[in-house]
Amino acid sequence: MAHSIFAMELCLRLDARAELHHHLRQTLPDVTQMAVGHKWQCYHRATQILAYNLQSAERGCWDYFDDPERAQNDFEMWKNGMVTAEGARPGPRPLSPAEPRYLTFTMAFLLVKDSPSDLALRRLCEISQEHLWERRVFAHLLNGFGTVSFASVFRDVSYVIPRDIEWALTREDLAHEKFKYLRPLL
Amino acid sequence: MSNEDRFERRDNVSHPGIVGASWWQESLANVQAPVSRRRAIGLALGATGAVVGLGVMAALISRCSGDDDDMRVERMSSLDMQKIFGWSFGAAQESVSFNGVSTQPFDREALVNMARDFAPRNARHARYYTPALFESPFAVPTAVSSSDPETIVPIHRVLSPIFTKEMRRAYFRGRALATLFEGQPGGDIAVIVDLNGPEAVAFAAGAEVACDPIFTFANWPHPRGVVKAHDTLAAAAYFQPLFAQRKPRDAALPLFVLDLQRLAPYTDDATQFDNRYGPSLPDARELAGWGIKRVLYVTASQTDPREQVDLNDSFVAYKQAGIDVKLVGADSFSPEREEPSEYEATLGSTPSSLDASGSHYFYGGKSQTHAWFWRDYPWSAAPQRPAMDPHVPGTGRTYTPEPFASSTPSRLLAGAAIGTVAVAVSRRSGGIMGALLNRNGSWNRAESSYGGG
Numbered sequence: 001m002a003h004s005i006f007a008m009e010l011c012l013r014l015d016a017r018a019e020l021h022h023h024l025r026q027t028l029p030d031v032t033q034m035a036v037g038h039k040w041q042c043y044h045r046a047t048q049i050l051a052y053n054l055q056s057a058e059r060g061c062w063d064y065f066d067d068p069e070r071a072q073n074d075f076e077m078w079k080n081g082m083v084t085a086e087g088a089r090p091g092p093r094p095l096s097p098a099e100p101r102y103l104t105f106t107m108a109f110l111l112v113k114d115s116p117s118d119l120a121l122r123r124l125c126e127i128s129q130e131h132l133w134e135r136r137v138f139a140h141l142l143n144g145f146g147t148v149s150f151a152s153v154f155r156d157v158s159y160v161i162p163r164d165i166e167w168a169l170t171r172e173d174l175a176h177e178k179f180k181y182l183r184p185l186l
Numbered sequence: 187m188s189n190e191d192r193f194e195r196r197d198n199v200s201h202p203g204i205v206g207a208s209w210w211q212e213s214l215a216n217v218q219a220p221v222s223r224r225r226a227i228g229l230a231l232g233a234t235g236a237v238v239g240l241g242v243m244a245a246l247i248s249r250c251s252g253d254d255d256d257m258r259v260e261r262m263s264s265l266d267m268q269k270i271f272g273w274s275f276g277a278a279q280e281s282v283s284f285n286g287v288s289t290q291p292f293d294r295e296a297l298v299n300m301a302r303d304f305a306p307r308n309a310r311h312a313r314y315y316t317p318a319l320f321e322s323p324f325a326v327p328t329a330v331s332s333s334d335p336e337t338i339v340p341i342h343r344v345l346s347p348i349f350t351k352e353m354r355r356a357y358f359r360g361r362a363l364a365t366l367f368e369g370q371p372g373g374d375i376a377v378i379v380d381l382n383g384p385e386a387v388a389f390a391a392g393a394e395v396a397c398d399p400i401f402t403f404a405n406w407p408h409p410r411g412v413v414k415a416h417d418t419l420a421a422a423a424y425f426q427p428l429f430a431q432r433k434p435r436d437a438a439l440p441l442f443v444l445d446l447q448r449l450a451p452y453t454d455d456a457t458q459f460d461n462r463y464g465p466s467l468p469d470a471r472e473l474a475g476w477g478i479k480r481v482l483y484v485t486a487s488q489t490d491p492r493e494q495v496d497l498n499d500s501f502v503a504y505k506q507a508g509i510d511v512k513l514v515g516a517d518s519f520s521p522e523r524e525e526p527s528e529y530e531a532t533l534g535s536t537p538s539s540l541d542a543s544g545s546h547y548f549y550g551g552k553s554q555t556h557a558w559f560w561r562d563y564p565w566s567a568a569p570q571r572p573a574m575d576p577h578v579p580g581t582g583r584t585y586t587p588e589p590f591a592s593s594t595p596s597r598l599l600a601g602a603a604i605g606t607v608a609v610a611v612s613r614r615s616g617g618i619m620g621a622l623l624n625r626n627g628s629w630n631r632a633e634s635s636y637g638g639g
Contacts, residue, residue, distance in 0.1 A: 001214070015499075016589070028206060034193045037616055039209075055469040055503065082199050082206045089203060106206070112214060135469065136313050151191065154214040159199065159206020167203045186471075 003154060004064070004118050005071035006125070007078050007108035008141065010050055011059040011174065011182050014101045018165045020056065021103050023049050025160055036150045043107065044146055046158070050105060051142040054135055058102070059174065059182035062132075062141060064125035066113055075155060078108035082159040089173045092166035101168035104182075107158040115152035120144075135185045258613055259622060261606040264461050265318065267621065268406045272327035272338035276459065276607070276621025279336050280409035282416040286350035288424050290536055296426060297323040297342045303430040304422065308398045310476065311440050314466055319403035319419055333610075333620025341407060341416075347424035348384065348417065355547075356385035357540060360392025362519040362547035363484070366559050367396040367439065374477055375565060376440045378467070379484040380494060381516060383418025383445040389484070389516065390443045391425040391537060394432060397441035404463040405448070405605070410623065411461040412452045418445055428537040440476070442467060446486065449496060449604065459623065462604040467500050470507030480565050481511045488515030488580035493587065501587035512563055513582035520551040550576020 014021060027046040034042075050057070065071055095101055111118045124144040127137050150156075162168050174182070193209040267275050274280060296303075300320035306312050323342035363377070377397060379389050390399035407416035422429075444465050452460050473481070481504055483493055490513065493501050501511050548556040555576035560566040562583040608622040 025205065032195045034195075034209065036191045036193070036211075039193055052464060055500065079197065079208050082204065082208065083197050092202065135472070150193070150211075152214075153211065155196075155208065155210045156193070157197075157206065157208035159204055162203045163200055163205035164202040 001154070002068040002113040003071040003075075003110045004066040004068075004113045004122070005074050005108065005110055006062075006064045006121050007074065007106075008062040008138070009060060009104055009106040009182065010054075010057045010138065011102050011104045011169070011179075012050075012053060012056045013058060014095075014103055014165075014168055015056065016097065018095070018168075020049070020053050021160070021165055021168070024103070024105050025163070028158060028160065039150045039153075039156070040148070043148075043150075043158070046105065046107065047142040047145045051139055054139055054142075057135065057138065057185055059179075060133070060138055060185055061181050061183060062125075062138065064121060066118070066122060068113060071110060071113075075108055075110045075157075078106065079157045081106065082157060089162070089167055089169055092164065093170065094166055095168065099170065101170060102174060103168055104161045105158075106161075108156065109148070109153050110155040111148075112152045112154060117148045117152040120147040133183045133186050138185065256613055257610045257619055259608055260611050262609050262618075264408075264459065264605050264607045265404070265406060265463075267607055267609065267618075268322075268408065268461075269325065270327065270329050271331045271334065271618075271621075273322055273325065273341050273406050274334075274338050274409050275331060276333060276623035277409045278331075278334035278338045281339070281344050282407055282409055284346045284348050284417065284420050286348040286353070287420075288347045288349040290347070290349075290424070292347050292423060292426075294342060294345075296430070297345065297423060299430065300422065300426060303426055304399070304401050306398050306400050306440075307432050307434045308436055308438060308440070311398055311400045314400050314402065314442070314468055316402045316404045316466055319405060319407075319415055320401070320422065322406040322419065325406075329618075331618065331620045341419070345416070345420055345423055347426075348420040349424045350384060350421075352382070353384050353388035353421055353424075354540075354545075356381060356388035356516065357392040358521070358545050358547040359516045359519040360389035361395070361541070362392075362549065362556070363389075364393040364396035366549065366556070373437065373439075374479040375482060376442070376473060376476075376478045376480070377482045377484060378442040378444065378497075379516075380444040380446050380497075381484070381486055382447055383413075383415065384421035385486075385516075386443050386445055387418060387421040387425060390441060391428055393441055394429070394438075396439060398435060398438035399429075399441045399443050401443045402466050403443075403445055404466065405461040408459040408461050410457060410459040412450045412458045413445065413447045413461045413463075415445075415461060425537050440478070446494070449494065452604075457623075459621075460605055460607060464496055464604065465500075467497070469500070470503045470509060473504065473509060474507060479509060481509055482563070483511060483513045484516050485513060485582075486515065487517055488578060488582060490515060491581060492585060498587065498589065502589050505587045510565070511585075511587050513585040514563070515578075515580055515582055518578050518580075518582070519547045519549055521545060521547050522552055550574075550578055552576065 012020060024046060027042050029042060063074060065074060124141060131137050191213060193211050195207050195209055197208040199206050272278065300323060301317040304320050306315050323345060324340060327338060379386055381389055403418060405413055405415050407419055448465065449462050452458055452462060504511050549559040550556065554574045557571040557573035558575055560570060562578065610619040610622060612619055
């Protein structure tokens with residue numbers, strides 16, 4: 001079966017009460033099985049929260065590829081970003097109003113290539129090169145994500161950095177080489 | 187739901203620094219491409235296990251315990267439910283009424299063009315335009331809710347344009363603000379007007395000679411709507427001919443038009459329909475990209491001390507980005523004398539003839555005080571014209587945004603508690619059975635039927 005991949009990661013500045021972090025965490029239910037409809041609801045909720053809070057997003061990255069080999073390889077890369085915990089900072093640091101802190105939300109999907117959802121995403125992602133990193137493009141993608149039926153999604157991965165708020169990323173963390181793929185939003 | 191349609195968790199990570207999981211759907215592991223036509227249609231409709239397809243349902247999850255063995259209760263996006271099942275979802279036998287109906291004949295069929303007629307004329311402003319309210323009059327439901335067996339009468343058939351005394355005042359106040367920008371280089375100023383819906387529309391109509399209104403009304407009317415969006419729509423219907431005539435004007439100031447009632451108090455699922463919503467404003471970087479250095483926030487009254495809670499984050503960010511944000515009460519603009527008789531005279535007038543009514547509003551209430559605006563708000567590089575100090579009360583000109591101590595937009599909006607409606611969902615098939623706007627509990631077990639898209 002041939003696949004395509006859609007992935008997005010956003011780095012958002014935490015609000016003072018970390019409400020955004022709390023609400024994004026809630027979109028990751030701690031269950032071992034999930035119905036297709038429930039999964040759609042969780043991602044729809046997540047994309048709504050991200051769209052509503054895009055003004056707090058400073059960096060991001062998104063991909064869509066319909067080359068099956070690349071789709072498989074890239075999905076493994078996105079998934080490994082979670083299982084190797086490569087994004088986590090080295091230790092906790094209490095939040096301070098004087099220091100901006102950040103979270104990242106990552107989601108990646110391996111879709112059945114040429115399925116209706118894949119075709120809809122492909123159309124959604126037809127963005128010219130000069131506009132790729134514009135905030136409004138991320139809004140466009142997030143708002144259009146509701147067209148995806150999870151009946152066509154073979155694999156998916158989603159994660160939030162951090163789990164505990166004291167581990168929220170700092171500017172120094174984001175300056176690290178491993179975060180270079182996150183582009184400043186325009 | 188069959189097991190074939192379930193995702194199984196493969197990797198689960200939960201450390202202080204990261205939390206997440208990866209999943210796979212076994213039923214797709216052996217699917218051979220290409221998918222069959224039947225399967226493809228099913229996927230396109232999201233029919234396999236999704237509560238409702240067409241990609242427009244927003245399941246804002248707030249699950250309650252099931253009311254009985256056959257149904258469960260979920261909260262869904264109010265607007266999405268209205269788009270699917272009709273504007274009066276859950277109350278199809280009810281309608282809306284209008285106060286202040288204009289005696290001016292109007293072209294009901296022209297309502298189909300509202301979304302186009304009210305769109306900004308400057309292309310860069312278009313991305314912040316929310317046409318939802320203006321799309322409602324001719325929207326066609328795609329499904330029938332079993333709780334609404336009656337045929338839903340489209341809004342365009344029940345809508346009557348209104349023109350109230352408050353709208354008249356707001357129109358002339360908007361016009362007075364616009365005159366301040368005549369001959370003034372206002373290219374670095376954006377205006378945000380935050381008034382009750384009908385007055386916000388009227389203010390924008392008055393100000394459009396110098397401004398490019400960007401409407402942000404992200405809801406639909408509903409018979410039990412906590413936000414009286416039907417009044418806003420009726421006010422827009424009155425001014426539609428004026429907006430339809432506008433020509434593209436790149437130099438016009440951006441004027442964001444907000445309905446102050448968007449976060450009206452909401453208390454009861456059974457008697458109220460939550461059609462509230464959050465505003466959509468550009469971020470500081472976007473404004474700066476437009477060359478905006480100043481934001482004038484227009485509230486209803488000079489005594490309003492600060493912005494609405496859902497604007498606080500944006501305004502604080504503007505300030506941090508070096509954008510000067512000031513507040514002015516719409517009632518800072520008033521006529522030299524009250525003209526009660528003229529309101530009656532203008533009831534039957536067309537929008538385009540309002541300016542001929544002889545009414546003139548000024549900053550501070552006198553023609554001699556009008557130019558003092560630029561002393562209270564020293565944003566103009568043009569030479570100051572002679573003017574008298576009207577001593578406008580309030581603190582608007584010294585206002586500066588500060589973070590709210592406890593409530594933030596993220597709390598209001600990320601919580602997604604606003605703009606949702608409780609619906610009954612069949613446990614058997616996931617089909618939506620209807621809105622829970624009544625407590626009689628007499629559910630027809632037939633589920634929703636879906637029409638062609």
